[in-house]
Amino acid sequence: MSGTFVGMPAFPEAAREAVGDRTLRANLRHATHTIRAKRAAAVAEVSDWAQLREAGKRIKDHTLRRLDHYLVQLEEAVTAAGGTVHWAADADEANRIVAALVKETGESDLVKVKSMATQEIGLNEALEAEGIRAYETDLAELIVQLGRDRPSHILVPAIHRNRGEIRDIFAREMSAWGRPAPEGLTDTPAELAEAARLHLREKFLRAKVGISGANFMVAETGTLVVVESEGNGRMCLTLPETLISVVGIEKIVPTWRDLEVFLQTLPRSSTAERMNPYTSTWTGTTDGDGPRTFHLVLLDNGRTDTLADEVGRQALRCIRCSACLNVCPVYERAGGHAYGSVYPGPIGAILSPQLRGTGSEIDASLPYASSLCGACYEVCPVAIDIPEVLVHLRERVVQGGPVTREGNKVVVKPAKGHAAERAAMRAARWAFGRPGALRAGQRLASRTRGLHPRTLPGPGRAWSASRDLPAVPAEPFRDWWQRTNGGTADGTSGEGAAK
Amino acid sequence: MSSRERILGRVRRALADVPRDDTPYGEAVARDYLREHGARDTAATVELLAENLTEYRALVHRCAEGELPAVLARLLAERRAATVLVPPGLDETWLARSDVARVADLAGSGAHELDRVDSVVTACAVAVAETGTIVLDGGPDQGRRRITLVPDHHICVVRVPEQVVSSVPQALERLDPLRPSTWISGPSATSDIELDRVEGVHGPRTLEVVLVG
Numbered sequence A: 001m002s003g004t005f006v007g008m009p010a011f012p013e014a015a016r017e018a019v020g021d022r023t024l025r026a027n028l029r030h031a032t033h034t035i036r037a038k039r040a041a042a043v044a045e046v047s048d049w050a051q052l053r054e055a056g057k058r059i060k061d062h063t064l065r066r067l068d069h070y071l072v073q074l075e076e077a078v079t080a081a082g083g084t085v086h087w088a089a090d091a092d093e094a095n096r097i098v099a100a101l102v103k104e105t106g107e108s109d110l111v112k113v114k115s116m117a118t119q120e121i122g123l124n125e126a127l128e129a130e131g132i133r134a135y136e137t138d139l140a141e142l143i144v145q146l147g148r149d150r151p152s153h154i155l156v157p158a159i160h161r162n163r164g165e166i167r168d169i170f171a172r173e174m175s176a177w178g179r180p181a182p183e184g185l186t187d188t189p190a191e192l193a194e195a196a197r198l199h200l201r202e203k204f205l206r207a208k209v210g211i212s213g214a215n216f217m218v219a220e221t222g223t224l225v226v227v228e229s230e231g232n233g234r235m236c237l238t239l240p241e242t243l244i245s246v247v248g249i250e251k252i253v254p255t256w257r258d259l260e261v262f263l264q265t266l267p268r269s270s271t272a273e274r275m276n277p278y279t280s281t282w283t284g285t286t287d288g289d290g291p292r293t294f295h296l297v298l299l300d301n302g303r304t305d306t307l308a309d310e311v312g313r314q315a316l317r318c319i320r321c322s323a324c325l326n327v328c329p330v331y332e333r334a335g336g337h338a339y340g341s342v343y344p345g346p347i348g349a350i351l352s353p354q355l356r357g358t359g360s361e362i363d364a365s366l367p368y369a370s371s372l373c374g375a376c377y378e379v380c381p382v383a384i385d386i387p388e389v390l391v392h393l394r395e396r397v398v399q400g401g402p403v404t405r406e407g408n409k410v411v412v413k414p415a416k417g418h419a420a421e422r423a424a425m426r427a428a429r430w431a432f433g434r435p436g437a438l439r440a441g442q443r444l445a446s447r448t449r450g451l452h453p454r455t456l457p458g459p460g461r462a463w464s465a466s467r468d469l470p471a472v473p474a475e476p477f478r479d480w481w482q483r484t485n486g487g488t489a490d491g492t493s494g495e496g497a498a499k
Numbered sequence B: 001m002s003s004r005e006r007i008l009g010r011v012r013r014a015l016a017d018v019p020r021d022d023t024p025y026g027e028a029v030a031r032d033y034l035r036e037h038g039a040r041d042t043a044a045t046v047e048l049l050a051e052n053l054t055e056y057r058a059l060v061h062r063c064a065e066g067e068l069p070a071v072l073a074r075l076l077a078e079r080r081a082a083t084v085l086v087p088p089g090l091d092e093t094w095l096a097r098s099d100v101a102r103v104a105d106l107a108g109s110g111a112h113e114l115d116r117v118d119s120v121v122t123a124c125a126v127a128v129a130e131t132g133t134i135v136l137d138g139g140p141d142q143g144r145r146r147i148t149l150v151p152d153h154h155i156c157v158v159r160v161p162e163q164v165v166s167s168v169p170q171a172l173e174r175l176d177p178l179r180p181s182t183w184i185s186g187p188s189a190t191s192d193i194e195l196d197r198v199e200g201v202h203g204p205r206t207l208e209v210v211l212v213g
């Protein structure tokens, strides 16, 4: 199974291939447009959205500014509540810790809640190498796992598959993993969901070990929070005897009260619901209720390096709602796989090159996988200025400069020769050969501008009160492209303009 | 050096440009968002809860206190439940009118036993009108988290107006973070297949909420 993304081609190549895939494109278009429209309605329902967004941003910034303090506080609280805290500097260390903890239980099977952090570190593959089988239990992740595939969206990871494909995958693969698909399975969503229910229930009921991530960790109380829809999360969090949660260090909020902001903004931004069907909170272990043993693995894996970047650190505010994917005209065309990481779309374009560095071709091209139309910033519930970070990272790729890698300050050279420019040009040509896609993004941005003021009140715009505001080039990418290259399309377009 | 020290050291070095800010947290973040959305009287708040629960495809029933045993008996009968799981502290009179076999949730009962139960009846800790959410916090009349998860039919009783709040901020205020909580907004659902919503993948496929009082 290939859950990791090493050796991916750079964005433009991957995107070109994706755009040629008709099923993918149709599915994506349907999905992103549906969620987008619903989200706008869900947000419009809350009259204080701008204030909630600003509060979310400030809570996260405050936490990041004192992250050392809050991490220690969290560790104390989790420990006091009966949990054990582990620290993992990188993916390998996290995987080793989890594998050792699973082995201690004597189990070789476990159930897993969908989690970006565990995908980021390639946990399933690492466990498999140790003879441990991790069953994904989110319906979409199950589809991805059985199909030996990669997720393509943060929220709906199997959105690139249609019902016929899903039926075929279930009918063909389920028996190798446990209970086979029912005879005569059709492709109606209800029947497919029922097949998944039966297949997975068998696993839930006998699972002794569960693995999860978390949406939030409360420093003050040591409480972890998982937000989900299906109930597979609740199954993994409450039925096993041992629970292991792998969580990025940026997921902390200081107090229980802070959840009042994010439990309002996350569901509306994500699934466009007033509230997601299930939210679970737990603090350490509780006698007689839920797992007897709880381990929390705190994951760095490039996050402290990201924190060291004065412009780029705002990416750590991300609450993984996926709203920015659904409004992005480039994502809509290219799909999640083209980004070559578990974090697709606009957030992936700024987060992956920071977590991994810009050394590889894919990471050097990601900051160019955008039209800078600004729609992602407009919808972001924690006001991450994704275009600002993209421009900053483009500069990094082209000019080089000081960065932090694994805690050490290093100076990266400009990308060799004109490789970066070439990557940029190819990405730009790809995006701008599709004027319809670009316009769609811009139209959307102007429609929602009233809801999400570009300039927020107060001094909150700058991440740090003391830091100079970065000089963001005022020139939109499209203008730059027009000016420098005459706006010549690559001639393969057509479908973009037809919209 | 341990990874703990390594990570904390990296965090401190990464923040070298940030001036130390010792503003107490209570003052550090402006909370000028609303405590609740819109002005409603108690009756309207309960009405909104019912509306939002229904929109999330929970089945909502309303009754006076004295009618509750009859309503619960009827709901279990309509469902043809043969067994009903009861948390240890549930008010005994609630099920006085029903002859469905009661199953206690014993500490030792495993997930497979829960899976054979038809229905579960619980109380709740608080219900949120604006979002159509009921919150369970493991109190004696709600039981362990797993009992409202494995059986396919959950009936939850909400006392109105005492247990109903308008908003998420008001709900959090009432909860103790040290107790495990489960927030339920409609039955389990997925939209993973072409965004078609399907109810009940893993949790109870039917959620009935009785607003009593």
Ligand code: SF4
Pocket (backbone or CB within 6 Å): A269, A317, A318, A319, A320, A321, A322, A323, A324, A325, A347, A376, A379, A380, A381, A382, A383, A384
């Ligand atoms: S960057 Fe913002 S909009 Fe995108 S996933 Fe993160 S929080 Fe959501």
